[in-house]
Amino acid sequence: MTESDPRRRRDPSSISRARRYTPRGRTVREAADGAEDNRARENGARDREAARRERNRTAQQTEAEDLAARRRREAAARSRERRQRETGTITEPRKPEPETKRSTSTAKSEPLRRTGTVRPTQSRRTGPINPPRGGGRRPTNRPTGPVPVRPLASLPRLGSPARRLRMAAAFVMILLLVSGARLVQLQVTDSAAYAAEALNQRLTTEPLPAERGAIMDRNGNRLAYSIEANYIAVDPVMLKGDAAELAAGLAPLLGRPASELEPILGTKETPQGDQIRFAYLQRGVDLAIGDEIRELENPGLIIGDDERRVVPGHDLAANVIGFTGGDDGEGLGGLEAAYDDWLSGEDGEVSYERSQSGQPIPGAFYREEEAVPGNDLQVTLDDKLQFNVQKILESTVQEHDAEFGSAMVMEVGSGEMLAMASTPTYDAANPFDVDDSEAYRDYGTQATVDPGSIHKAIVFAAALEEGCIKPDGTMPVEQSINKGGTDYEDGYEHGSAVLSLAGIIAQSSNVGTIQLADCIGKEKLYEYQLAFGLGEATGVGVAGEAAGILQEPQNWSGTSEGSVPIGHEGTATIMQMAAMYGAIANDGVYVQPQLVDHKINADGEIEEQPEPETHRVISKQNAEDLQYLLQAPIAAETGTGRNAELENYHLAGKTGTGSLVVDGDYAPGNVTSFVGFAPAEDPQYVVAVSVYVPGGGGGGSTTGEAFKEINEFALGYFGVRPATEPAPEFDVWG
Template sequence: MTESDPSPRRDPSSISRARRYTPRGRTVREAASDSAQDNRARENGARDREAARRERNRAAAEPAEDAAAKRRREAAARSRQRRQRETTATGTARTESVRTETQARRTGQVRPGPTRRTSAPGAQRRPAAAREEEAPRVRPLRDLPRVGNPARRLRFASALVMILLLVAAGRLVQLQVTDSAAYAASALDQRLTTEPLPASRGSILDRNGNELAYSIEANYIAVDPTRVKAKPAELAVELAQLLGRPASELEPIIATDETAQGDPIMFAYLQRGVDLAVGDQITDLKDPGLIVGADERRVVPGRDLAANVIGFTGGDDGEGLAGLEANYDEWLSGEDGEVTYERSQSGQPIPGAFYREQSAVPGNDVQLTIDADLQFQVQNILEDTVEEHDAEFGSAMVMEVGTGQTLAMASTPTYDAAKPFDVDSEEQYRDYATQATFDPGSIHKAIIFAAALEEGCIEPDGTMPMGQTITKGDTTYEDTYPHGDATLSLAGIIAQSSNVGTIKLADCLGAEKVYEYQQAFGLGEATGIGVSGEAEGLLQEPKDWSGTSEGSIPIGHEVTTTQAQMAAVYETIANDGIYTAPTLIDHLADSEGNPVEDENEEEPETRRVISTETAQTLQYLLQAPIADDTGTGRNAELENYHLAGKTGTGQLVVDGVYAPGNVTSFVGFAPAEDPQYVVAVTVYVPGGGGGGGVTGEAFKEINEFALSYFGVRPADGPPPEFDVWG
């Protein structure tokens, strides 16, 4: 065909395309049906790809959606894909069914569908892989999880929330209604703290108002173990250096934060009476568990002056432990107060919170009869005497005649009352004038002389014949002054301290009378002088006397007394025969110093023991031991004053047996013409010695100072002369 041929040429590729879409053996209608099915598949794939793209965009826009929503969307997408596949399968099946029916109508039989060629002549078909890429790949379905029921979940969550709210509400009701009072009280207890307000202890004054013991401002150091921050062992070491107390004693107090019953310990004393400067140092430690409070410290300015009489205080409450401090502790101590307040975690009081204060009631005063200056001199004289004679202990007293007031009462060994626990032996605490008992020896003979004169066994100027010895039971008693067989006057018996003459006078009296006069003069019972722990001594009733008692008891053996009892005997003679119980207490006073009548305090007991005539006769005769050349107390003679008294040499009983050595004594009064003061000196000398030789000098020196100190006029004339020989 030439180019001028008007009929167009047929493009060979167009035939191939026709064959591609109308394969051999298929009609145009069938080809059109297949082409429509492919178009729908392509449209479905496009929609799926568009949905996937939107899903990716949504996922990128909402990165924070939860996993549950994502899973629901994925499940929905899979569901759409399944429906699409089902729709496609249904359409394909319907098209095949239509083709089959058409063929059957034409031929009257059903022809099997032609096998499709994989490739056509002259054309290249797309590979299966490319066709699969164009259509969405459908993965096999898995078993999907069971979809939850939102309504049921909501009900369950609501029920759970309601239960939790009910439990919380119940607990709130319990805390704020049922147990509110208990919890509030417990919380208050944790905030509350109670600290003591120690009462100021009263003073002990001498007769002139001088303070023998008083209290000054100080600090107490306490601990709240529940709030201690430092380690107890380390804190105890720091405090030990400041308090002067071993760390081994402080550590258990600091470390123990509850009682045996499990109750918390919030206050415990570590030390009382601490100097204010030490209290400031402990405050600087800044440990919240340490408490520094206002307190007082006992001061004894005389240190060992009358320490055995005054005593001392101690313990956590500063109570009296010995002497007058113990005997009048309730009167002196007053009543402690306390302050209770709420404190913060740092230990500071909470402003406006609970606060209650009970004020302390200060203690009262005790004014003694002791004269501090006289006490000082008596104590020095006694200590010199004990040291000079290598004595083990001694005591000395000065009493006022007529009142029984004790102006001085010294003991040695003694101690420093400002440091009462710094002693070598507890014997240093003893008041030997009232707490030590001994056989009085010859100073007891004054009772026999008074009874013999009162009962008429001898006249004041009477005489008695006697030998050098006398035997009672299986014991022979001898006079120390050698006189042989002689006649002695009553003055001579007293001057020479004749054992034989005294025993003969007791024989005249009889055991019953001797015992009766011993009791009348106050032997066998405590004097009530005011010192705690006063001894009573020992008297034997006549029914208990042995064969030797008729000889031993009259001369001061087989009987025990105290120095205070024997001083009261001679005070009775000096007081014209009237016994007055000795006392150390002048009066009691309140905290302001005003005298107070003590309803429980009894008036000193007074009673007549012998007649005035008998007493005055003895006042004269008792000068003989000092004034006469044969007297046992010659070394006690005092220039310008006439002294009266009696020496004695007794024994000390220790654990039921007599200790070695002697208890030497000198008891008397001055001036003899008008007795004002009784002086008694007693010294235990393990090496032995006589009453006059050991105690005579001390008796004289004490009388000399006392008479001069109190302004007693000297005697107008020389001492009397006695006819000691009958």
């Protein structure tokens, strides 16, 4: 080394300092000189590490293969043992051969530490593959003997893409088949049913009310007819809004309480579960009301064409004409009810599809059945005569504080009723605004009473026909007579006297009439009662006409011989009594009363009514004699009907004081009546008046004035000539 070599000039202490900074205790020079060696050693270490890792992998693979083989052997042994048990050939199990312990690992070399020492490698653990998991001591030897067989969980099968594809395709095909079958069912099998159901949901059927026929008087004046109006109905399914609020708004327009409208508006189904698509709220409303409801624009409210019944006379002959009502506008009383089928016609209907807004769908289903209008009815009443008769009757009832009354005018010979008035009455244009349902009653045909003395004309006619007395004959008459223990007295004081037939009639003698009835006999008297129309309804044409009660002879009691001849123990209507006096006025021929003149069909063709039934009761001569004698109550000084005397005309008639039976007992007061005809010398018209006066009164004093006034107007109205001869004078005393 030369002096310039820096290694020679280095301080000896610098080696220690250099070594302090070299790794693994080598000097810098050693590190520099051994750089190549170091790299070789590092490469060798890496190769050895790689070889060690490869050996570990090989050992692990070998161990896994040994484990799998051992498990297969154990499974095979268990399988053999299971088959032996099943077949019954169990043999001594073969002891498993001891396994040769194999080294599960090879010696592994650690890379040399930089200090030069070698770390010994740990040998891999040998022993049971699956040691117990508990903390106890592991068994050193396996048990000998039969190995218990435990079922192993089946290993999952490997997926098959082809199989999955086939299953998916099959599922799709099934789904398509089910969908196709359902479509075929909907489109082919059930298509008609579903189409019909859908149509029903859109379909609305509304009635087309037929125009009701008119009722006219004998001169063609309309007493009742129909005009154009609207009906208001509801389709609850399409109704919008709250039913209670809507009912409160419609109530003042329809004139019905909201409590009645709300259930109709809110009920959508019938008790059977069927939908309600149409229900009337009100019929016959004014067109202006229909327009106002239409402005509500509620799809559930239906406004349709309808008609409203108009009665221009209001209460004029209301009890005879009757009224209509109900959802179908049917007749509910009088002629409206009796001839409802003829007047009503046949309703039609229209069916169409509606949208959700309630509007008809253009071009959709539409079907219309036209309504057949009703027919007209022309009655025999005369509106002007009816008005005056009704006014006179009402005045009489008010003047005498009567409870009810009736009056009528009938044409002799034809039996046509020219006027039929009843009171109390009602406004047929507003028929439901009444305080008492009795206002609907026609007292002329539906009220039966004991007729009283007006019944005596039957006894007089029978006495003449049977020859018991002559028209100018006389007979002694006592003041009273006893029949069945009851005394029957005359109202006029005459003591024991001889009375002519005219006197018996004029004074309405009870005793004289009973004596004539004794001459006739009860069987014959009963026959004459039937012949004069008692005991059965006249059939005049008013619905609900009463027949009255007529006692048969075998039912007579001890007092009947005194009561029946003078108009008691039996009942009749004033219509029956008018028909009876009409038979006397018609020369002894009974004519059935007629209210309907003829019918007119929708084409304007007239259908004549059948001729009224007629039959002779007494001879013409006896009828004419009785016509003359019946003037005595009005013309004779002692007559009971003196206040009915009419200037310029001769009247014939008979007063009566009967009784009213209520619930089987006689009511207080009297039923007073006056029935007769005019003019007496040539009878044209029968007039009958009857009122019930609870306070009592006589027939002449109560109804005589009304009888005169009605005759006076009727004779003047129809132009009957006044009498040219003075009234006859009657000698009532024999």
